[in-house]
Amino acid sequence: MDRRSFLRLTGGGVIAAATATTLPGCSSTLPPEAIAAWQGPGNEPDVRRWILAHAILAPHSHNLQSWLVDLGVPDEITLFIDRSRLLPETDPFSRQMMMSQGTFLELLDQAARQKGLRADITLFPEGVFAPTTVDARPTARVRLVADASVQADPLFAHVFTRRTNREAYEARLPPAEALQAIAASTAGAAWRTGFVTTEQADAMAQHRRIAKEAWRIELTTPRTVLESFKVLRVGPKEIAQHRDGISLNDPMVRAITALGLFDRTVAPAPDDQATTGQINEFNAHIDGTPAFYWLVTEGNDRVTQVNAGRAWVRAQLAATAQGLSMQPISQALQEYPEVAVPYREIHEQVGAPAPRFTVQMWARLGFAPTIQPSPRRGLDAHIVKA
Template identity: 25%
Template sequence: MKHSRESFLKKSLAFGSLISFTSLQKNLYAFGSEENKQHRENPIAYAESLGYTNPIDQVLLTAILAPNSHNSQPWKFKKISDFEFYLFGDGEKQLPEIDPINRQFYHTQGCFLELCHLTADSLMFDTTIKLFPNGKPYAKTFSKFPIAKVSLKPKTKCVHDFLFAGVRDRRMNRSVYSGEILTKEELEGLHSFALPFKNQMKWTNDVNELRAILPVLENAFAMETNRYVSNELNRRWFRLSETSILENRDGLTLEANGLSGIKLWIAKKFFVDLSKEVWHSEDSKQAAISMFSSQVHSAKALVFFLSEGKDDETTWIETGRDLMRYTLSCSVKNIAFHTMNQAVEDYPESRLFTKELKQILKLKPTQEIQLIARLGRSSYRFDSYRRDLKSFLV
């Protein structure tokens, strides 16, 4: 009996969920270098093991663990002294197909800056962050105009932000979540631990509200997958083989999308193909949509990052700083976190879904949805790689 590739994958993955090949799972699930693990477990000790004893280097090596779109790591830095550096955006890592005005690009810069601040705090330094010290850069001038100037100064008071404790276990968890809906107490605890925020946060665990919102997120993902330019962007950033992952140390992977063990082996062996013909085939696109559907409908709560009034580069950086704090709070509280932004991106097809979400959430015309994330429970672990620190220096 013959099956299409989509049919085969669905049957194979269902089969894989029932059978455990221990040795195979150990080999695939444990994929990743000891070096990568050490970087996550204790970034300061890892920096020292590489000979980075200067606090500014330890701050930078830790801050590249910040979340970022497509694991593109779009940062460049120029050290001015032992206590100051400029942060530049890496213009070659822009994603105009899905982020035409660089909203997410600046979110990523904000994540980096907040983790710089928290790392410096853990090392007994205060930070001063001056945005756009030489004026705002644009798509073609990121190499000339820094996004921020960061200065470190020894603390005069022993006051710490305990969010730094979440760095070790912070990850974007794209697996299917399990268990019950997150309680009001759990969500309030996440919020309180992450304070203060630059912008507004709105969460929901209301079953009826989730039923209204989740199909919108699913349909937005389907739209983006069927949209050639955005799907092609994903293909270019996808790293399939272990060799490709280790050589590039960036980009998208099946492992980061929640696959391990026999499911991962089947997908790599029989299904995922990075050739244009196969990647853009209906079977491949439907398989991706099906996987996302399982993820989104397993959400146990949603959180929305909102801004009001100005919607500019400074606002986007502030949103990124909020995102960094919230994901660290999730890490400390052992709550899984996964951004799902296909419905709030800045191209016309996506904005149709943005309008729908604003109506469901009853937002004011002056409010903007910056980011959306699902929350839940999951024990899945995979830590995306980061490039060598020297590759970021200018």
């Protein structure tokens, strides 16, 4: 499902035998060190480090965690984008990366409020990035100011339990009050959000069709699927070493990799079982999804993208508070040429024709099983100057 279960091979007996003989007692549980950041900062005395220990739990495209922070000035945090952690094939203009800068800033702001601090955030203090590239200038400069009037954000209570859940969702509909709470989490700002559910049969059919086609395109376009392959972390050793990217710790996948049957430098053919099996699994999950969420902005400048990221993580936290799960289905929102038709179609489907409007986020929504958190690299990996 969604870039994580790329392997569907015949010869199951051979693979099962390999699993039994080469990986005895192996588990799909992630290594403890890979998810240690989710235990929180404890009694960290440095308030900036305490705040940032929460910010690094923000969702990020492909879990690349492209956040760098400079703490060289007292009471300030300067945020940069790590240009070694971009997705030039599927995110050629770094729109999704800018949203991921926004998710970080939102959790930073919420954590600061817990300490009675106002986070004065100045976006692009040395100038805004060009529309199609990012550079070495900072994304944001944050000044922390003690302020007795600051109020804690109730969404902060769900930072440690928020997950991007890629499992199959239950068929039951999210209750109306839950949808209202998610919408209210970002109300009053310069965007609009919406939902489509199985009660709207025709609209739901179109959403499902567009999602499936965009996923098929990404999975059968060699350079885009290889971009995901490059950040796959297979097995506990790789996961613990990198603590980022797309983790695959399933015993079967580990056995296939150990046998040298998974070449991550070669894209599978469109009719390969690895491809068709993955498409079928994705389609089944899409068909079983009871609701979709979308977030639209008018315009698509860099500031708008960052603020859309802030809105997205707020919506996801609000869903968590309601016992619901969300998963971005970003394939149709990407700007590489092959996906142009689904891109146009999803914009039209939600009444937001491009280029005037931009669908910044589109996600599955529903009840789902409990899952583990995603790996995190730890705070020190993000600090460039203390």
